[in-house]
């Protein structure tokens with residue numbers, strides 16, 4: 001925070017003008033201070049920023065759909081390769097450094113910041129996205145290898161303002177606290193449904209020789225299959241309950257009612 005005059009863009013002026021009209025002049029004159037910040041936090045906690053975020057997301061989605069992605073100057077890219085792939089169903093073409101990860105491409109080039117960078121070493125699962133139906137760690141995936149593929153991120157799971165059933169279940173069961181791991185958890189869980197449907201075995205599958213489809217996963221199976229997604233807040237029981245409800249389609253008792 002500083003107390004220097006702030007050069008606000010027209011969009012920022014409109015945003016602060018809508019959210020905090022009485023403070024707009026003060027922000028322009030003296031900059032953002034702690035009181036403004038706390039008010040913004042209060043608005044966010046009350047969910048009153050959601051409309052703005054959804055609006056920004058829709059505007060961004062339109063930009064991606066129309067191919068309006070800011071290209072970096074050629075000098076800023078070393079070893080550039082052109083990549084064409086689908087991101088949340090929108091065809092996307094851009095030039096990336098051949099060493100750039102999918103995670104950095106999504107976050108830094110496409111503005112899709114839902115996928116999180118936790119460890120950047122393939123150890124936490126916060127960056128999990130779905131590529132051609134399978135869950136992958138986007139911090140260990142080079143964007144250049146996604147040519148022709150379809151990438152789904154947390155931003156692409158809801159359709160027509162209708163949350164994906166897995167998102168609904170995470171909300172119902174409080175499958176998160178701080179939320180940092182949540183986009184990775186949900187993408188991982190959505191792809192897990194496909195693995196179970198195809199009968200893919202896991203480390204705790206009782207009989208790997210017995211071919212099966214449409215596996216109904218036990219709590220133990222869900223925990224094992226989600227073990228690549230770390231939650232520092234320890235929301236694991238709620239995450240398992242949410243996945244179980246989404247998979248069975250039947251209501252699962254909320255954890256706090258069973259204690």
Ligand code: FES
Nearest residue numbers: 119120122125139
């Ligand atoms: Fe990719 Fe941690 S950020 S696994």
Ligand code: FES
Nearest residue numbers: 177179231232233
């Ligand atoms: Fe905080 Fe999982 S909800 S790390």
